[in-house]
Amino acid sequence: MTPQTAAKKHVDHIICARWVIPVRPRNLLHHHAMAVSEGRIVAIGPQEDILNAYTAAEVTTLNQHVLMPGFVNAHTHAAMTLMRGLADDLPLMTWLNEHIWPVEGRFVSPEFVRMGTELAIAEMLRGGTTTFNDMYFFPEAAALSAQDMGMRAHIGHVIIDFPTAYAANADACLQAAADLLPRLRQLPLIRQSLAPHAPYTVADAGLRGTRELAEAEQLPIHMHVHETAYEVDEALAQHGQRPLARLAALDLLNPRFLAVHMTQLDDSDLSLCRESGLHIAHCPESNLKLGSGIAPVARIRRQGIGLAIGTDGAASNNDLDMLGELRTAALLAKGISNDPTAFPAWEALEAATLGGAQAIGWGDRIGSLEIGKAADCIAISLDHPATFPVYDPVSQVAYCAGRDQITHVWVEGKIRISQGQAVDWETSALFRRAQEWVKRIRERDQNP
């Protein structure tokens, strides 16, 4: 061993990439490399410098790729992947009353959630999502799926007034959450939140209980808010208050509150958002598909409100493709504001990564490629007819690249997708296991 080599520090892995988009700082780096040890980012610098300073058990060279943080999908109902495409193009209440709710009523169980979440994870990891923020019944099943498949997840304990297969009422949901919290804290890839379903499905008592438990356990809150104009109108008729104002009066709004959808925002709502420091999860494709409304992203950004992007569940999107979702968000923000400078490529990438991490209180650990953060990252090959020529890699990722161009995905430094294929499971075997559920769901849906 030469003295020079001896002086080098050893790391687990060095990734060299033609371009690195760390997201924070907002710089495009050329011919840089990242050193990773024990799942954390140790160094980022010009390839020569990194290769001179470190030796590694493994060196990955990505000459035609962008290296960037993995996507944080800020709103999912992962298990609903089992109901993807079951019933589309229907009026909202027909879709819910005649398809989604009857199937859920019949089948939802820990096993259903486990199976559906595994399918969702297979899709999400392959599409470059390394963390998802979930809200569904039987959260332990979702948490175990994520931990077992090596995906990071923020698991919401759902709270809802009406009886389901999961719990009898909001109190029972809160009790289930309190009971489960310590167990899920043992899972290293998992953090937790409380997830009151929506203002119209949780009465004040349940929301007060949510606030108390959230404060006691220092948990973020994840909730659908202002999804439709109907929701706001009904609340005004019933409570004489807009739903967000009611949540503010119940003292729920703060920087650990993530409001999902938010398609209806008047000036008073925007003030509440800004003053409370809450974050917004924008789900453009679900909102479009269900005709719910369109969140005013340009105005949200101008107010400095934290913005994340989510796909929502596969039953209402219908994919869990964050690259597609951030593109839709970037295009739609310009379209509805008649302003081609609104929500530019850099901001869309940031919302889909760091914005999501911050929205779920995980900005200390993920969402950007910075020293000390977890090596949750992806490589996107720009060697494809859809991304040629490359004048600007940031623009190519935001506006042209397809999920198929995502070649590598690492979570906490461990490779999960390599050359576009799952490393740890056979996708065909996953499908075979799911097929029995699919058959029963189809039968039930066709013979209610």
Next chain:
Amino acid sequence: MTPQTAAKKHVDHIICARWVIPVRPRNLLHHHAMAVSEGRIVAIGPQEDILNAYTAAEVTTLNQHVLMPGFVNAHTHAAMTLMRGLADDLPLMTWLNEHIWPVEGRFVSPEFVRMGTELAIAEMLRGGTTTFNDMYFFPEAAALSAQDMGMRAHIGHVIIDFPTAYAANADACLQAAADLLPRLRQLPLIRQSLAPHAPYTVADAGLRGTRELAEAEQLPIHMHVHETAYEVDEALAQHGQRPLARLAALDLLNPRFLAVHMTQLDDSDLSLCRESGLHIAHCPESNLKLGSGIAPVARIRRQGIGLAIGTDGAASNNDLDMLGELRTAALLAKGISNDPTAFPAWEALEAATLGGAQAIGWGDRIGSLEIGKAADCIAISLDHPATFPVYDPVSQVAYCAGRDQITHVWVEGKIRISQGQAVDWETSALFRRAQEWVKRIRERDQNP
């Protein structure tokens, strides 16, 4: 040879697929097969029947695939692929004045058009588009690229008042078109149209000349109309007339007129569309990205007006992905009408195939899988985490499938893409040839 075999009719190719979406009729067929001879569809029926009735030199079996017509991209400026991502997120006039027009002014030539169109074709064929409807300078170069690469194209002879590298004025454009028409008629995959650029760039004289030549030569007309509110307002100020009304007064509107964009449509415009029988090409992603406005698809469909879908050029989209474009169209139509039943999956697939074919007067030959039509078709594998489970293949194609799931593309029965790869060219060699152009364009853009 047994008597039974002797009785079978011989065809070139039989394609067996798990699902067939012929588009017209609007039926989903299970386990069907299509027999193809000399580039034409000879028969479609249950696999057993087809295999009993025909022998073929080649049988392709697609057990997890949808077989459907190739997409018709109803509006492109293919050569602009060389400027993809050159300048994004800018105000419209900055983008045009400081980037697109200077680059075009410096470089546009038959060689530039040829190179840019080849790149566009490589992307479009791989994404399942089998026909594109183009409008750009030096149309012969685009036509030759398409014919040589085995893609079907409808080539518009651009007509514009102001001087360009291509022609001095509208008269010169019309003369160039008249001269070129007989030559391009020799190319079997090519048909032609006249393409007056827009109401605000062609004065009445040029439009009268366009109408005369179109009538004399029985050519369709392809034109940007009502792209922005600004265009309509300016026309009202200058001519006291909305642009579409002016075109109607000039007797240009009829079933062979394709109006592109049409984001601004009042009741009088919709009446003109309906009464004239013109077709509309909807380019949702370009319209969103440039903040141009949003075409009211639900109202257009309710009026029974022919609707096609186009990507526009790669400089303003930024991809040429028809699967993505039809999805954006389907989602956006619901979103802006607050109606989840608007523009359902079947209609979006139809607009992206048969709607496009009819819009360019080619509905007799392409756009659906019907006996006698050309075998312009694609296979989409649904064996992917994004399209599992398959309750409804039509919904999966419209709302979930990615362009990477398109495995096979045939134009006039000839295979162009197989297992996702181009059969006839090396994509890397294409990129290498283009790189010299890219370098010069980048230098020019950075040092104007």
